[in-house]
Amino acid sequence: MLHMRENCKLFKTLEMPGKSALVLHRFGEESMVRIIRWLEKHEVPLDSSVLDIGTGNGVLLVELAKSGYVNLTGIDYSPSAIQLSEKVREKEGMSNIKLKVEDFLAPSAELSGFDICIDKGTFDAISLNPDDAAGKRRQYVRSLCRVLKPQGFFLITSCNWTKEELLDEFREGFEILEELPTPKFCFGGRIGNSVTALVFQRKKTRPSILDKLD
Template sequence: MSDREEEEVEEGFEPSALGTRKHWDETYERELQNFRESGDAGEIWFGEESMIRLCRWLEKQKIPLDSSVLDIGMGNGVLLVELAKSGYTNLTGIDYSPLAVQLSKIIMEKEDLPHVKLQVEDFLNPSDELSEFQICIDKGTFDAISLNPDNAVEKRKQYVKSLKKVLKPQGFFLITSCNWTKEELLKEFGEGFLLLEELPTPLFCFGGRTGKSVTALVFQQKT
């Protein structure tokens, strides 16, 4: 990464409404209404293949089905539904939008998944009960935090601190991002976390160059 690129990462991205709670409250208010009217659970961030990719990795690693799993910023909870259908029994989802949690609860009821725990939590200020997870999954939440208009750089640092707190030593962190490259995420999470694997994501070609629009990495917290 060049010095200029490092400066851009340190300074952060252009602020966006996508980084604000107001935006997500409004989004999930609409999705709640849509679900009540049509039964449509709403958008799957990064598409269905992103959920399949995560489930395949967990299966490949023979992660026990009773492992404690936290979905950070679960939105409509569809990833938790997929994990539950794959056999995982100790699932927790958090979101700082009460409307997202409300939508997720309705979807869990429809799917008959009463064992999935859902709660309103700001991951940047997690409660004491949020701890000792063996698996933490982020599919777009770190991206959104990075776009917050109010000191996003500091919020990114707080995110890493929170992750160290809630994830068990040697626990796994699976992150999917459309804003960050592998090298940039290594810089963000390099202290305290070991990169285990980069998961395959679709490639695109433009102007004779090949790249990725999505990055998916697996980290393990150091002891």
């Protein structure tokens, strides 16, 4: 299997002027469809509380609202991302979506008890931070344990980490439920995925990572 970072390099070499935005657009669309299909397939109740971690432009939340989900929250630590997602929400007439500027690495007390947490590219962004990336990844897992209910679902889409790496990052507190199929490609006789999409479930018991870090 090719490693994700090799894949990213490969993508760069394949990029042609004007095509990279299209590739990113397709990545976003495919990821949203994959997430919504999983929720529908598992008949996740439409009133489940859903948190989009690092919502960016908020489009995933709008698509979830169009699919019937009614209890949607998006956070992003960037005020301009939240301003943009507010505009998208307004344009789409989805005033019931809650949006908030929040740093997921220091979540407020009111950010808790979610049935579902979704991450599309945010763990990647956080874990590539040059300043203590490993510490930030640990803090991310700790925050996730705080905001997600025991037995709640965590859906992560990453273009930076392999399945094995993600299993290792989230081993404390989370169990893998499913790997979602993502496009495969062959390069130099080897097969790789450009994207990893996993569904975790929070363990019933309080994870010891909270004791260690509190």
